[in-house]
Amino acid sequence: xxxxxxxxxxxxxxxxxxxxxxxxxxxxxxxxxxxxxxxxxxxxxxxxxxxxxxxxxxxxxxxxxxxxxxxxxxxxxxxxxxxxxxxxxxxxxxxxxxxxxxxxxxxxxxxxxxxxxxxxxxxxxxxxxxxxxxxxxxxxxxxxxxxxxxxxxxxxxxxxxxxxxxxxxxx
Amino acid sequence: xxxxxxxxxxxxxxxxxxxxxxxxxxxxxxxxxxxxxxxxxxxxxxxxxxxxxxxxxxxxxxxxxxxxxxxxxxxxxxxxxxxxxxxxxxxxxxxxxxxxxxxxxxxxxxxxxxxxxxxxxxxxxxxxxxxxxxxxxxxxxxxxxxxxxxxxxxxxxxxxxxxxxxxxxxxxxxxxxxxxxxxxxxxxxxxxxxxxxxxxxxxxxxxxxxxxxxxxxxxxxxxxxxxxxxxxxxxxxxxxxxxxxxxxxxxxxxxxxxxxxxxxxxxxxxxxxxxxxxxxxxxxxxxxxxxxxxxxxxxxxxxxxxxxxxxxxxxxxxxxxxxxxxxxxxxxxxxxxxxxxxxxxxxxxxxxxxxxxxxxxxxxxxxxxxxxxxxxxxxxxxxxxxxxxxxxxxxxxxxxxxxxxxxxxxxxxxxxxxxxxxxxxxxxxxxxxxxxxxxxxxxxxxxxxxxxxxxxxxxxxxxxxxxxxxxxxxxxxxxxxxxxxxxxxxxxxxxxxxxxxxxxxxxxxxxxxxxxxxxxxxxxxxxxxxxxxxxxxxxxxxxxxxxxxxxxxxxxxxxxxxxxxxxxxxxxxxxxxxxxxxxxxxxxxxxxxxxxxx
Numbered sequence: 001x002x003x004x005x006x007x008x009x010x011x012x013x014x015x016x017x018x019x020x021x022x023x024x025x026x027x028x029x030x031x032x033x034x035x036x037x038x039x040x041x042x043x044x045x046x047x048x049x050x051x052x053x054x055x056x057x058x059x060x061x062x063x064x065x066x067x068x069x070x071x072x073x074x075x076x077x078x079x080x081x082x083x084x085x086x087x088x089x090x091x092x093x094x095x096x097x098x099x100x101x102x103x104x105x106x107x108x109x110x111x112x113x114x115x116x117x118x119x120x121x122x123x124x125x126x127x128x129x130x131x132x133x134x135x136x137x138x139x140x141x142x143x144x145x146x147x148x149x150x151x152x153x154x155x156x157x158x159x160x161x162x163x164x165x166x167x168x169x170x171x
Numbered sequence: 172x173x174x175x176x177x178x179x180x181x182x183x184x185x186x187x188x189x190x191x192x193x194x195x196x197x198x199x200x201x202x203x204x205x206x207x208x209x210x211x212x213x214x215x216x217x218x219x220x221x222x223x224x225x226x227x228x229x230x231x232x233x234x235x236x237x238x239x240x241x242x243x244x245x246x247x248x249x250x251x252x253x254x255x256x257x258x259x260x261x262x263x264x265x266x267x268x269x270x271x272x273x274x275x276x277x278x279x280x281x282x283x284x285x286x287x288x289x290x291x292x293x294x295x296x297x298x299x300x301x302x303x304x305x306x307x308x309x310x311x312x313x314x315x316x317x318x319x320x321x322x323x324x325x326x327x328x329x330x331x332x333x334x335x336x337x338x339x340x341x342x343x344x345x346x347x348x349x350x351x352x353x354x355x356x357x358x359x360x361x362x363x364x365x366x367x368x369x370x371x372x373x374x375x376x377x378x379x380x381x382x383x384x385x386x387x388x389x390x391x392x393x394x395x396x397x398x399x400x401x402x403x404x405x406x407x408x409x410x411x412x413x414x415x416x417x418x419x420x421x422x423x424x425x426x427x428x429x430x431x432x433x434x435x436x437x438x439x440x441x442x443x444x445x446x447x448x449x450x451x452x453x454x455x456x457x458x459x460x461x462x463x464x465x466x467x468x469x470x471x472x473x474x475x476x477x478x479x480x481x482x483x484x485x486x487x488x489x490x491x492x493x494x495x496x497x498x499x500x501x502x503x504x505x506x507x508x509x510x511x512x513x514x515x516x517x518x519x520x521x522x523x524x525x526x527x528x529x530x531x532x533x534x535x536x537x538x539x540x541x542x543x544x545x546x547x548x549x550x551x552x553x554x555x556x557x558x559x560x561x562x563x564x565x566x567x568x569x570x571x572x573x574x575x576x577x578x579x580x581x582x583x584x585x586x587x588x589x590x591x592x593x594x595x596x597x598x599x600x601x602x603x604x605x606x607x608x609x610x611x612x613x614x615x616x617x618x619x620x621x622x623x624x625x626x627x628x629x630x631x632x633x634x635x636x637x638x639x640x641x642x643x644x645x646x647x648x649x650x651x652x653x654x655x656x657x658x659x660x661x662x663x664x665x666x667x668x669x670x671x672x673x674x675x676x677x678x679x680x681x682x683x684x685x686x687x688x689x690x691x692x693x694x695x696x697x698x699x700x701x702x703x704x705x706x707x708x709x710x711x712x713x714x715x716x717x718x719x720x721x722x723x724x725x726x727x728x729x730x731x732x733x734x735x736x737x738x739x740x741x742x743x744x745x746x747x748x749x750x751x752x753x754x755x756x757x758x759x760x761x762x763x764x765x766x767x768x769x
Contacts, residue, residue, distance in 0.1 A: 035450050038450075069468075069469050070469055073469040073470065075450070075451035076451040091371070092372050093617075097529050097530065097613070109731065131371035131374075131410075132186075132410060133368065133373075134374070135526055135534070136223030137226075138529075145412065147189075149190050154758055157758075
């Protein structure tokens, strides 16, 4: 049975699918629940794995095709594990004309990954986003909930380096 | 001189200022005041002032002394000299970029002086997390008036007479929209606030949501009363976490004060508001797609009619208004139709907020009467092009809008005049460009955005934007032809007339206006393989200056493809056959020895 299987969270920790039964219960009698339901579950696990989608479908009666349709339509949802730190480089118009492409290239080089990829140690995922709405401070990027503005490629690299060295000292 | 209770320190905690460090500044003020045992000065965190380039912004009230770019180190001086000593800290004041004069007061700064703030009136001047502050500034007065003195029909009449038009892009008359929803048969009706501000380069809605959330709630309850709805939804982008948080606080406070809930203010009117977070899809800005998303489905638009006013959310009559539109409503009710119609042009009444960004000196949010010219906004209010470079173009209306050259600077900003040029008012994004921006690249950029966001339902948009994008990609690589430029123009016209929803119908606008006004640049790309802005990487080369290069070897070390050769302490050289033009060498060079040859 699907819900007995043990799966992996984004950070590599194992989890039991029954851990999300509380979320599912809350949305049981809620019309139009699909999106907030998936949002909450993704918040807990970091991404939506096949097993998770199977389990939700079984537990809620929402067709798997519908869940999959929604999960692949909206850019917020991820079907693959993401890194502990999600680096989102803004590519809105103001950021574009202020050199967002160079920021992404510098970060890709620094992290050794391409856009939409995750580093081997699952520490960083590099993404492009449409607009963070901080256009006056372009170019901008967000790492988790922290936003950085008026970036240069050099500074973007340094921010990553600092995060990495902080991690090392913590270990 | 401590001025007692009335002296308050207003610290902007809009997204822009927070990321410039305003939370640290706030903490510094707190500890500095505590250290000096001053308890009679309040620190208030406000929403966005719109002058984000000058953040973190601190305003000392009641006089309105304006300190831009305040750092933690500046705080002890402001406390010591200004708050305690009663003397303005001259060198920390804002300096006018034209006259180089220090300007102490908020209201005298050019950026604000020439604006007319209706929607942004409270932004930066009240605490967005405190409903009492909103009420003290006249908040919910309009709603009380509506509930006690006006019939729903009367409210609709007023909004119709005001000439208010949708600020989300299309410019449809708001009163008429309300009237349709009011007259639609059915007991259950809905109000939706479209806060899915997805246009790259626009952030006025975010600032209102963060800085004055109650103005939107007030607009919604009035709209609810007018059309006969008892439930409202705010569909807000998940990318705006602060807006989501402040809306949540505002809804709770409004419930406690009895502006939301059952039998509001002892009337028979009931109204509740739910907040729905979007999940990242630009097309959800389209009404029918937004409704599908609230219902938990893929956000795909459908053919209209039926319009949402007849059959919207869960098949019930639904009225959808944009954030900025709703934020105008209370002002109109309180100040009257005549005052509102005295602002603006004949067909476009009131004000519009523009998010002026890009290569501009003093960018930010600018609210001006409709009919103001582009020149007044870009040069008089925002100080002109950054570093006094030559103005090349302004892009208005985001991916649905157009790009206009200098000859249109004296165009009046209103729905009709802008439409004549091929651009649109749109949501109000305004990106200023100098000669370092390539128009072909920008056309490609917008198409890449719309193509990615196309929902795929209708063929013209799904396939048409893809083919257009491919053509533009070839142009930026210098692999295209003059014939293809003509083909691109034709396809753009076809996609415009045959797409299902606004996304596809307007996706061609950037391409068409750029072809119309900057055709020469397209020709240079396809005929000469030249990008005059030096943006299109396939058409440029990186060169090391012999006389500047110290031969340190840093560029060589960082080149990912081994394209740089040279002996230590000797000038290096880039092998153009290997170079992938990533620019990494240039980023690492400490001597500025590497440049881009066009």
